[in-house]
Amino acid sequence: MNLERLPNEEKLGLCRKYYLIGFAFLPFLWLVNVVWFFQEAFIKPAYSEQLQIKSYVKRSALGLLVWVTVLTTWITIFQRFRAEWGEVGDYISFTIPLGTP
């Protein structure tokens, strides 16, 4: 899918859809949205829909940031304290490393 070939309204529509679908626990989708539409939103010379695309990109970036913080915190906590949680730790573990904790 080449953004160059799309008319502006469709670009806006696509950006918007990506933004909305990203609410379904899909930070990766927000990342894709930001990267893909970055050039459209910030680097290209202005056109009518650009303002809205910019806002969607910004909001996606914000959502992405939130997710990244949450995930990083959780992962750090998990990795650090997993061994100490005993049974609960094992229960929520998908793979348990072998050897000394």
Add this chain to the structure above:
Amino acid sequence: CLHTSAVSTPPEQNGLPPAAPPPQVVEAEEDEDEEITLKYGAKHVIMLFVPVTLCMVVVVATIKSVSFYTQNDGQRLIYTPFPEDTDTVGERAVNSILNATIMITVIIFMTLVLVLLYKYRCYKVIQGWLFVSSLLLLFFFSYIYLKEVFKTYNVAMDYFTLAIIIWNFGVVGMMCIHWKGPLRLQQAYLIMISALMALVFIKYLPEWTAWLILAVISVYDLLAVLCPKGPLRILVETAQERNEPIFPALIYSSTMVWLVNMADTDRPKRNSREAAPPQETQQAPVATPEPSIPSQDDGGFSPNWVNQQQHQLGPLQSTDETRREIQQMPSARPPVEDDDDEERGVKLGLGDFIFYSMLVGKASATASGDWNTTLACFVAILIGLCLTLLLLAIFKKALPALPISIFFGLVFYFATDNIVQPFMDKLALHQFYI
């Protein structure tokens, strides 16, 4: 199979073209066109090298590091019921031949079902099938892959993070492949799922069966694509008759291709550029044979009908003609919109990716010569791909991409493993450097 969606377009003439260009000019143009064709074609060939190499690299890297894919757990696919750990060589040979026969029959059957479905316009069924198989690949197989990778690297992972990862990977993958997404990401996903499929094959197909299947598949590919009664040929011809793009399938495209009405003779101006089938969304590779572990649904999909995806032959023909037509049209026509650039690209079926990677992966897994053999197979496959693309540029029809590469790959594998490697070992033993 391989198909190129046309060649470059010559620069547009803005001035008044001569009403009847003298024949020499046309010929010179023809030569130029051909040259441009070949040059442009060469560029796209190189563009195919990268994804094929990437796929192979991923597969080999996984095979080398994650032992899961080379362990023999005793599980087999339901398509290859005969075990290979038998007492005598003869029994083993017979078993592997039977396995290969069953597999190829399944594949032929699936291809025929596909062609029939297409002929009777059951597009929904086909799309549903593709959707389900890509779902399976993106979620289930990547889940297993991740699990094994984590186990190998001894990393703890909790269900929550894992769920987020798999969910994101899967959903974005489905969107990129079946709907709209950035080209690079789509290409990356297609490479990843091909690699996953190849890994499944490497794990679940016993030795001799795997090599036999590779050989038989190449022959089948050759027949299916080139014979007049071959299912794939029928598929392409039906699509051409109906003047539709072949339903979006599992095809890797080296560039973006645009949705356009092919063979639209009353509007030649549009045709000059487009003509490529709307393959912008390629779907996930076909199904995968179910490994016998997880119960449930029977994929029963033949992973290979993919490599038999054809594309239109039409576009190429229309390009040459329409180009000349345009040059003869009065200049009053509006300039053709759309940029030129690389709208056409070469397309390679995902099945081809899968089998190439499977060959190289198997070579790296089981060869005594280790890296020598792996590299030899890799080079062989690339050479085969080059030759196939050369033939494509010459014949300008959809061609099977498997036979030449697989043939070279197999020859190189067995030769290197049995002849070159012992030779190198001996040399190293005697510290004799040549």
